[in-house]
Amino acid sequence: MNKYLTATIKENSRINGSNNLLALYIKDTSENPVPGQFYMLEVSSSYDPLLKRPLSIFRKINNELQFLYRIKGKGTEKLQKMREGTNISIIGPLGNGYPLPSEKQIPLLIAGGVGVASIFSLAEKLDKKAYVFYGGRNKDELVMKDEIRNFAKELFISTDDGSEGEKGTVIDILNKFLDSQGSMESLVIYVCGPLPMLRAVAEVAVNKKIAGYISAEENMACGIGACLGCVIKTKHNYKRVCREGPVFSIHEIIWE
Ligand SMILES: Cc1cc2nc3c(=O)[nH]c(=O)nc-3n(C[C@H](O)[C@H](O)[C@H](O)COP(=O)(O)OP(=O)(O)OC[C@H]3O[C@@H](n4cnc5c(N)ncnc54)[C@H](O)[C@@H]3O)c2cc1C
Ligand code: FES
DSSP: OOOEEEEEEEEEEEEETTEEEEEEEESOOOOOOOTTOEEEEOOOSSSSSOSOEEEEOOEEETTEEEEEEEOOSHHHHHHHHOOTTOEEEEEEEESOOOOOOOTTOEEEEEEEGGGHHHHHHHHHHHTTOOEEEEEESSGGGOOOHHHHHHHOSEEEEEETTSSSSEESOHHHHHHHHHHTOSOSTTEEEEEESOHHHHHHHHHHHHHHTOEEEEEOOOOOSSSSSSSOTTEEEETTEEEETTTTOSEEETTTBOOO
16 A cells, blocks of 8 residues: 655644644555554755654544644654645555454553544543543643544543643652552553653553553654664564564663
């Protein structure tokens, strides 16, 4: 199936804080992305920066692909300046996506910052089945809370400065929830966010023997498995985040 697509920017706007929403119109609707998959986006019409940038699929509505992104550096700065009507080359959907929980499992979805983009699409798919834990530095960093509340069994929020939800990190609200649970056996974790948060959640999962999945992040060059620029160390040797991931078992990654 053709993954090399040309899309047209329908909307590219600031939502709040440093979060932006990008909506692309695509003519070719042949392949539907699943939660956890991503696209490589050309962020400039010149060769600077040369490489496309990876963004998780946030939502797809008919012929419209939506992404949530935060400005990090040159590429995302340029992306933010691209106006409606501009054509943009994209590759996707790429990667493996989240394995869905079994009927018996209770999914715990954990999002940090803009990691909410891929967790949102999973929450939507699981429709009221999942507990969602969402942390940010302050209330201006949190987006789409009302929508998430609609899809979640329950939404727990934390902010570092206490401006919304519990004061502290997402690990604090997760631990509080786990302390209220009898058995960990039927729980399954899904997490996407910054590296220190991924490590901390993985530590909780290992200590409490909870199953789960992590959406890993690495800088990407090709996005299609050819350059080996995105490898991470796992218990089963090195794996490419763009091809074998970005979703890995929470117990598989070797943190260095
Ligand atoms: C599978 C995947 C899905 C992603 N989904 C989203 C998303 O939905 N929304 C979103 O805002 N961001 C997402 N990212 C991160 C996003 O790709 C980077 O923020 C972006 O590529 C930075 O490009 P830049 O040119 O603006 O910054 P650069 O100038 O390339 O880098 C600026 C800073 O950001 C760091 N950085 C660069 N790339 C990454 C990366 N991949 N992960 C973490 N830090 C990085 C650099 O180390 C540097 O410190 C995703 C990354 C991956 C791998
Ligand atoms: S980015 Fe090239 S192999 Fe993953």
